[in-house]
Amino acid sequence: MDFNKRALVGLAIALSIGAAPVVAAPAKAPEAKRWVGSWASAQMIPAAKDALPAADVTDGTLRQSLRLSTGGGRIRVRLSNAFGTEPLKLAGVHVALAAAPGSARIDPASDRALTFSDRPEVTVPPGAEYLSDPIDFPATPLANMAITIRFDGAPPAQQTSHPGSRTTSWFGAGDQLAAAGLTGGKSLDRWFVISGVDVQRPTGASLVTFGDSITDGYGVTTNGNNRWPDILAARLQADPRTKGVGVLNAGIGGNRLLLDGLGPNAMARFDRDVINQAGVKYVIVLEGVNDLGVLTREQPASPEAHAALVARMTASYDQMIRRARERGIRIYGATVMPFGGSAYYHPDAANEQDRQAVNAWIRTPGRFDAVIDFDKLMADPANPNKLSPAYDSGDGLHPSLAGYKAMADAVPLDLFAR
Template sequence: MDIGRRALIALAIAVSIANAPVTTAQAGAAKAPAAQRWVGSWATAQMIPAAKDALPAADVTDGTLRQTLRLSTGGGKIRVRLSNAFGTEPLKLSGVHVALAAASGSARIDTASDTALTFSGRPEVTLPAGAEYLSDPIDFPAMPLASVAITLRFDGAPPAQQTSHPGSRTTSWFGPGDQLAAKELTGGKSIDRWFVISGVDVQRPAGASLVTFGDSITDGYGVTTNGDNRWPDVLAARLQADPRTRGVGVLNAGIGGNRLLLDGLGPNAMARFDRDVLNQAGVKYVILLEGVNDLGTLTRDQPAGPEAHAALVTRMIASYDQMIRRARERGIKIYGATVMPYGGSAYYHPDAANEQDRQTINAWIRAPGRFDAVIDFDKLMADPANPSRLAPAYDSGDGLHPSLVGYKAMADAAPLELFVP
């Protein structure tokens, strides 16, 4: 066959393909929507509340509890995670509703948005002892930074051993009877704690979640109740303001008094790392800010010898190393935050040996090849005239926790480039 004839045949085949009818499968592929994924938009770390922090069982037996939270990133669908992680008996709920809240900590909702959740298609749910439970997905107007109310109706009394997050810095409301869909929950009783709720995920075409993992500094000690001004809250607002990072959800996994190695207020960081970090929906990043309570507790009640100081530092470093390895095995980027100064703390009253321990820990955190990046809160927050103490403008007054100005400075110091896909 000569070259001219081959060219004519090739042209005829090309025209035939171009004019062929589009099949249904081809049309479907062309119109296929972007793949959706679940991303954590809000979360809180679970623990057993002290008696003074527990939900009054008599007031919620067959009653209703309404709690509010602020989302970070948004999406077209949501699902809610409930927790009975520390319960020793089943937790029965006869209903759970979700709605837009009038404001953080408000007992009022937008009734037009009120939606009943289901669990495997049923309105009631029983959470086994030690378990967490996901609701079925629902269509919901989950806008970024929206205040959302989750209302629970107890079937009987809550478990004797409750699961909660005492450091909510957000007001919850409870009253008698079935008030799941009430515009305003009545009963006149409130408590600044969260119970049973542990997470809200949103479905979106792209995105990832960032877990801020730490102690009371991350949990927000000293912030304004219902003010949503913890440093992770301020960081979430920064991420939403930048088009490159609007798909990043911020999950606060701080617990006041938390330690790396020993239980205190809540389980130790090593024990809760899987539940509070690795098992979060869409997790891709974690900021680890833990260690000040380990350092301070060593000598809070009495001095410790050089061997005890050295052993503590060695074990803390090993703990960081374990969490780095576990995060990287899941493809999660883990960013180390240096331990901030606490030389002015009357609670821990540290001495020169404690300060040397902190400097040793921070030198390890800063060394290349450990964390994927370092956020140097120590350098940011230290008083230039006395680096063992917080700068006066950033000190809440107790020498340990930042002021509101300090929390904002922490949030502003996190480079957004660390969270760009």
């Protein structure tokens, strides 16, 4: 090869090595989104008086409404047969925007049919919960949503429900899944079968308010959405830092830390109602007043029994703290509020001593990630063992509507803006 040819070959090799390849710019990755709980209710076995009348819904339709907290462009619905002893068979489930809280009417243009593994019908095994397939849905913050269910046959003999809905549900005969207004005229202020609604959004997390009747909303206005978690949800949505935080109410009236009462004890349900919620990042624990009150409701207890109760209660809190932290969940302890004026529990000085001991444990640094001191907020300054008259519903145990608002307003939003 002569010099000219060698030079040309060398030049070609140099150009092939040194030239930068021309490639297309990478496509922008789609925005990652996550599932965040926007609404939930804690499940239990209803008393006979609170059960859905089987004869009225066998092959019939049930319409229930709820209020979301945070919003998103897609949703999925969780159905529960957690306490059923036989399969729960549903012929169909629809979602829509409700005309109003507790209304039997929907906006027909928003009606969507849910599917489960691409099928309209679903059979939920005993003891199980099922998630629907995700669907596009206009889930705006604080929207009123209706879930309409058609039963395939009779509901399970042992039902799964949330009796403390403080929201009206409607039921009637036949297939009314897509009806603009459910007819039949029968209603109950209970929730059945439904246990959660998740929304899909680019950022956000869920907060579980975990407690008893004070969290469940005893004494609030039916269809008013004025429980303290409802008011807190509205505050979170009004602050740009916390608009992505969903609030899940896991309160059960009469609930206790250590023993079953109205519903399973708090320790037994902590995993299902807190740990397993979509996007959970925070939990507020307000439990214990019923444990303290029940001890002596029927008869006095020995000093040893009082001491043992406090030890078991604080051990229960410690278990929750450990479980939450293992999952990266920030757990906030709420102090037990005064109940010295309760005619139901008629507590004495020993009960008050127990409450003070429990609250001292909750306030001790290094236990909960933060303390929400509802005790100091709600106590009567002149009689700290009793609720303030400004916040007492009249029974000495449950807050009034003003009391619930004060509780919600006292929760620092900075706890959820990290």
